[in-house]
Amino acid sequence: MQKSNTITVGYWSTKGLGSVCRMVVLYSGYSLKAKNYRLLPIMKDDSLTYDGSEWHEEDKINLKKRNSLINLPYIELTNSDGTELLISQSNACLSFLGRKFNMFGKNEVDVSQCEQLLLETNDLRNVITSFAYTHFKNKDLENEAAKDVFTRAFQNNNVGKIQKFENWMKENQNNENYFLINNEITIPDFNLFDILDFYVEFLKYYNFVNDKNIKNIFNELGYSNISKFYNNFIQLPKMQKYLNSIFYKLPYTNKSARFGSGTQGDTWDHHRQIDDTPKEIIIN
Numbered sequence: 001m002q003k004s005n006t007i008t009v010g011y012w013s014t015k016g017l018g019s020v021c022r023m024v025v026l027y028s029g030y031s032l033k034a035k036n037y038r039l040l041p042i043m044k045d046d047s048l049t050y051d052g053s054e055w056h057e058e059d060k061i062n063l064k065k066r067n068s069l070i071n072l073p074y075i076e077l078t079n080s081d082g083t084e085l086l087i088s089q090s091n092a093c094l095s096f097l098g099r100k101f102n103m104f105g106k107n108e109v110d111v112s113q114c115e116q117l118l119l120e121t122n123d124l125r126n127v128i129t130s131f132a133y134t135h136f137k138n139k140d141l142e143n144e145a146a147k148d149v150f151t152r153a154f155q156n157n158n159v160g161k162i163q164k165f166e167n168w169m170k171e172n173q174n175n176e177n178y179f180l181i182n183n184e185i186t187i188p189d190f191n192l193f194d195i196l197d198f199y200v201e202f203l204k205y206y207n208f209v210n211d212k213n214i215k216n217i218f219n220e221l222g223y224s225n226i227s228k229f230y231n232n233f234i235q236l237p238k239m240q241k242y243l244n245s246i247f248y249k250l251p252y253t254n255k256s257a258r259f260g261s262g263t264q265g266d267t268w269d270h271h272r273q274i275d276d277t278p279k280e281i282i283i284n
Contacts (some may be wrong), residue, residue, distance in 0.1 A: 004028065005030050005031055006031040006032075006033055006037060006282075007025045007031070007032060007033070007077045008034040008074075008075060008076040008077065009021045009022050009032060009034050009035070009073060009074075010034075010041065010059065010063075010072060010073060010074045010075075010076070011034075011035075011036070011037070011072050011073040011074075012036070012037050012052075012055070012072060012116050012276065013036040013038045013039075013222075013250060015250050015253075016250065016253065017064050017073050018072065018090075019051065019194050019247065019250075020090075020094060020190045020191050021075055021097065022034060022071050022242065022247045023190050023239075023242045024097045024190055026169075027190070027236075027242065028101045029239070030096075031131065031284045032281075032282070032283045033281075033282050034247070034278065034280065034283075035059065035279070035280055036280070036281065037052065037054045037055035037059070037072070037279075038275045038277060039052050039254050039256065040053075041255065041257045041270040047063065048270065050254075063086065063094070064146075065159060066086050067086045067087075067088060068104055069088050069089070070086070070088045071161070071239070072088075074086065074087060075077075075087050075091055075093045075097070091118060091122070094118065094188070094191065095115075097277065098187035103185060103187050104186060105181065105219050110181055110182060110186075113180075116186060117180055117181070117186075117191075118138070118187060119162060121188055121191040122191070122194045122197055123161060123279075124153065124161045124162065124165075124192075124195050125198075127152055127161060127194075128149060128153070128198055128199060128202060130147045131148075131259065132252070132259040132260045132261075133257045136258070143206070143260075146164075146202075146254065147208045150182035150203075150206070154208075154221055154223075155201040162199075162223060165180075165229075166223050169226070169229060177232065178228045179229075180192065185236075189233065192229070193230065193233045196218075196226065196229075196230050197230075197240070198252050198260065200214055201260060202260075203218075203221075204219055204264075205259070206266035208221075209221065212283055215227075215231055218230060238269065241283070246277070246281065247281075251268070255275070
């Protein structure tokens with residue numbers, strides 16, 4: 001049984017859907033016990049594939065005995081009354097953490113907004129994640145697909161995915177701290193920051209912005225409120241433990257992805273890169 005002020009987060013050795021859970025735990029002041037599962041490159045029938053047995057053939061088998069729905073990410077903790085919890089599915093994990101740390105709204109209106117914004121941020125994530133895991137026949141097709149992602153996410157005619165958040169923040173201009181709900185941090189803020197951070201890498205890698213300084217990227221594209229949100233969030237004192245940790249330096253996607261699986265947006269190169277992420281990391 002682990003200590004009640006420690007939360008375990010299990011996920012692949014990438015940011016992906018596990019990064020926000022790690023982020024929230026460290027922000028809250030709890031100790032983080034991170035279980036990190038690697039995809040290892042193997043040659044099969046003269047072609048490269050990746051082996052996920054560190055998860056599928058080890059911990060998953062044992063955890064499935066306690067939760068038949070188990071998958072990555074998962075969180076595990078022991079409450080102060082001794083109750084043991086093992087929760088899977090990213091939205092369920094984030095909703096639980098939000099309620100536990102009083103970051104999921106104070107009333108029914110707030111909670112409904114948290115739920116809406118959490119799903120909306122996931123829609124924004126899906127646009128770039130789908131692109132990242134697609135392998136194109138040539139660079140021209142890749143660049144055309146990147147332009148489509150840029151259009152879907154950033155077009156300024158009130159239908160772009162990021163425009164929705166820009167409008168939301170504009171409608172709440174009394175929000176001096178540039179959080180999404182009632183001037184107080186909630187779970188959707190963490191999710192939005194994490195996704196925007198992925199888009200920063202995308203915008204720089206495919207040269208959609210001239211100014212590569214992260215402080216100016218969203219301003220250049222005409223999203224002043226998004227820019228204020230992003231720059232405020234990255235400077236929050238309680239965010240620094242995560243931002244200075246190994247977890248912020250992990251690649252955005254797993255090794256099978258074409259974009260974001262290596263360094264600075266590149267594709268993972270098994271010939272020159274080694275995943276030496278420790279199986280378990282504890283940050284107090």
